[in-house]
Amino acid sequence: MKLLLIEDEPSVAEYIRQGLGELGHACDLACTGLDGLTAALTNAYDAIILDRNLPVMDGLSVLKALRSENRQTPVLILSALGQVDDRVQGLQAGADDYLCKPFAFSELKARLDVIVRRSDGTPKAVTKLAVGDLELDLLARTASRANRKIELMTKEFQLLDYMMRHAGQVVTRTMLIEAVWDYNFDPGTNVIDVHISRLRAKIDAQEEAPMIHTVRGAGYSLHA
Amino acid sequence: MPELPQWRQSAALRASLLCAAVTLLATMLALSIHYQRTVVILQDEVRDSVNAEISLLLRTYARDGVTGLTDVVRSETRDKSLQDFVYAVADTQNRIIVGNITQWPTLRKSDSWISIAAPMPGISSDGTRWVEARALPVGKKYHLLVGRTATGLVTLRRGFWSDMIWIFLATGTTALVLGWVISRRGLRFISAYAQSTARFHAGDLTARVPISLRNDEFDHLGELINQATGETMRMTLTLRAATDSLAHDLKTPLTRLKSRIELAMLRDPATVEFSTVLAQTARDVDSLLAMIQAMLQVVRAEATPIASFAVVALDDIVRDAVETYQPVAEDKGQHFTSALQPCLVRGSRPLLTQAVANLIDNAIKYTPASGTIRVTLSVAKGLACIDVIDSGAGIAAADRERVLERFVRLDDARGQSENGANGVGLGLSLVSAVVRVHRGTLTLEDNAPGLVAQMRLPCAPSP
Numbered sequence: 001m002k003l004l005l006i007e008d009e010p011s012v013a014e015y016i017r018q019g020l021g022e023l024g025h026a027c028d029l030a031c032t033g034l035d036g037l038t039a040a041l042t043n044a045y046d047a048i049i050l051d052r053n054l055p056v057m058d059g060l061s062v063l064k065a066l067r068s069e070n071r072q073t074p075v076l077i078l079s080a081l082g083q084v085d086d087r088v089q090g091l092q093a094g095a096d097d098y099l100c101k102p103f104a105f106s107e108l109k110a111r112l113d114v115i116v117r118r119s120d121g122t123p124k125a126v127t128k129l130a131v132g133d134l135e136l137d138l139l140a141r142t143a144s145r146a147n148r149k150i151e152l153m154t155k156e157f158q159l160l161d162y163m164m165r166h167a168g169q170v171v172t173r174t175m176l177i178e179a180v181w182d183y184n185f186d187p188g189t190n191v192i193d194v195h196i197s198r199l200r201a202k203i204d205a206q207e208e209a210p211m212i213h214t215v216r217g218a219g220y221s222l223h224a
Numbered sequence: 225m226p227e228l229p230q231w232r233q234s235a236a237l238r239a240s241l242l243c244a245a246v247t248l249l250a251t252m253l254a255l256s257i258h259y260q261r262t263v264v265i266l267q268d269e270v271r272d273s274v275n276a277e278i279s280l281l282l283r284t285y286a287r288d289g290v291t292g293l294t295d296v297v298r299s300e301t302r303d304k305s306l307q308d309f310v311y312a313v314a315d316t317q318n319r320i321i322v323g324n325i326t327q328w329p330t331l332r333k334s335d336s337w338i339s340i341a342a343p344m345p346g347i348s349s350d351g352t353r354w355v356e357a358r359a360l361p362v363g364k365k366y367h368l369l370v371g372r373t374a375t376g377l378v379t380l381r382r383g384f385w386s387d388m389i390w391i392f393l394a395t396g397t398t399a400l401v402l403g404w405v406i407s408r409r410g411l412r413f414i415s416a417y418a419q420s421t422a423r424f425h426a427g428d429l430t431a432r433v434p435i436s437l438r439n440d441e442f443d444h445l446g447e448l449i450n451q452a453t454g455e456t457m458r459m460t461l462t463l464r465a466a467t468d469s470l471a472h473d474l475k476t477p478l479t480r481l482k483s484r485i486e487l488a489m490l491r492d493p494a495t496v497e498f499s500t501v502l503a504q505t506a507r508d509v510d511s512l513l514a515m516i517q518a519m520l521q522v523v524r525a526e527a528t529p530i531a532s533f534a535v536v537a538l539d540d541i542v543r544d545a546v547e548t549y550q551p552v553a554e555d556k557g558q559h560f561t562s563a564l565q566p567c568l569v570r571g572s573r574p575l576l577t578q579a580v581a582n583l584i585d586n587a588i589k590y591t592p593a594s595g596t597i598r599v600t601l602s603v604a605k606g607l608a609c610i611d612v613i614d615s616g617a618g619i620a621a622a623d624r625e626r627v628l629e630r631f632v633r634l635d636d637a638r639g640q641s642e643n644g645a646n647g648v649g650l651g652l653s654l655v656s657a658v659v660r661v662h663r664g665t666l667t668l669e670d671n672a673p674g675l676v677a678q679m680r681l682p683c684a685p686s687p
């Protein structure tokens with residue numbers, strides 16, 4: 001992946017570049033909003049990581065300018081402004097995702113993967129999801145694996161829906177909290193783990209190959 | 225009663241002066257129009273009839289000369305009692321040749337209008353009457369004077385100016401006094417407002433506008449201002465408390481962090497497990513970040529504007545929280561039940577969600593395995609009531625009040641400090657803050673054993 005990082009804080013920028021470099025991604029750095037916009041308009045990137053408080057031109061203006069030029073490069077906003085209102089502003093300005101500082105690198109990585117993948121294909125209105133022999137009927141709200149019918153509770157259904165849409169990708173706990181629960185706080189204890197383990201118990205029967213995998217230090221991944 | 229400004233600078237004086245000036249101008253206009261309408265019309269009427277009489281006499285003079293003129297005048301003035309008109313013919317020395325006035329009046333011009341007092345024996349009480357007359361030269365040797373009784377007109381005209389002065393005085397005084405009295409109420413209020421604002425600005429957050437018993441618009445405004453200052457005071461104090469306790473609460477873990485690092489540096493580098501020290505440090509930093517996050521949430525919950533509230537289905541929110549936490553409780557071997565009644569409230573969905581989640585999370589955390597947790601939502605007397613009942617350790621009676629205060633010392637708020645990484649006290653502080661901005665109440669009671677946390681919120685009026 002070729003990425004553009006627009007960030008004025010040198011230590012954060014260095015941390016991200018190094019991390020992405022270790023994963024084998026090339027990452028250009030722009031230290032002001034204007035430099036970032038210029039780079040984004042001249043080069044082709046797979047995704048842009050954008051800070052909000054930037055010198056010369058703030059992040060939201062950069063994003064709006066980019067979108068008004070009809071550039072659909074996926075943008076992940078990475079900001080210390082993490083209130084619901086801030087996130088809404090960012091997403092309305094055309095960001096594909098919003099991550100608050102301080103953040104874990106695994107979280108950033110997982111979200112980048114998701115937005116880059118998302119930009120590949122346009123989302124279609126689907127009524128059925130399938131991964132391997134696992135099927136989810138979105139209208140009847142039922143699941144089945146290898147013709148074995150699976151009864152799901154509301155939360156389990158939403159969880160499976162989200163994980164199947166992001167099959168093969170790492171989804172973090174925070175992503176699940178935001179997408180499935182729509183919570184803007186950490187529900188504490190081990191809520192997500194408990195729901196995942198219940199779902200796992202239903203999906204992965206004794207003799208079947210496990211589909212829900214725990215990714216150490218990052219989150220979960222569903223694949224056949 | 226607060227002091228009023230110097231009378232000369234007083235806006236009350238200026239207001240009443242302006243008021244008086246405007247009133248006087250209006251009065252003058254009204255009187256002038258009135259004068260035009262009555263005096264001038266009356267006068268024109270009289271003058272027209274006099275002019276008609278004069279032109280008749282002039283025609284006689286032209287035909288018959290001065291003899292003819294004097295003859296006519298003489299015959300017209302013969303009956304002295306029934307006269308509407310006065311006549312006089314005089315020579316160049318103003319000696320009256322014939323007529324029913326005794327003295328030729330002094331004239332400014334040879335042809336002019338004049339008001340004269342003519343003798344009128346037997347008709348008016350003082351034997352004279354006011355006459356509107358015109359004097360004009362006839363030929364080269366004579367003057368003719370014709371007048372018509374116009375007592376009313378002349379009195380009206382003469383009285384106009386004195387009337388004007390009296391009316392001016394009366395309206396002027398009234399306007400001044402009224403303006404003063406009326407504007408003083410407003411200005412007294414402004415002065416009180418200025419004083420309380422100055423005190424507020426100087427740091428006295430309790431300064432308020434005095435409210436009178438009149439219950440008028442000023443009092444209404446004063447109450448609104450006081451509400452606003454009250455809200456500002458509440459927020460300022462919250463922020464102060466937040467910064468104070470944030471600083472205090474951060475010091476403890478930071479000190480622990482520092483001493484661990486210093487200890488590691490003191491030891492022989494060969495024997496120190498740096499990865500262990502770093503892992504511990506990272507954990508401590510995480511809990512610090514979580515603590516800051518939690519405190520920020522409380523502060524922001526407190527600062528939520530009521531204007532952002534919407535009608536939300538409270539049963540949906542509670543059901544969602546129950547669905548989220550029930551598996552967690554069951555995994556712990558706890559018996560979790562719920563009973564929810566549909567109910568609408570005005571509020572912020574994210575805040576209410578978090579408050580309910582915090583209550584249930586706390587209950588699960590502090591209830592042992594095989595304990596029971598029950599969540600109910602009921603409606604009574606316009607109040608939505610959420611009960612979270614557990615059979616856990618409970619909170620000592622002495623601490624129950626304290627944990628609901630803003631920013632209670634986190635660690636020792638409930639049970640042992642090792643229990644909750646984020647601090648339970650903050651969890652309840654947030655619930656308490658959310659309930660407060662929703663104008664509800666939060667009570668903690670003993671369930672012997674366990675805790676009953678009860679959240680009461682006013683229901684939204686049914687549409």
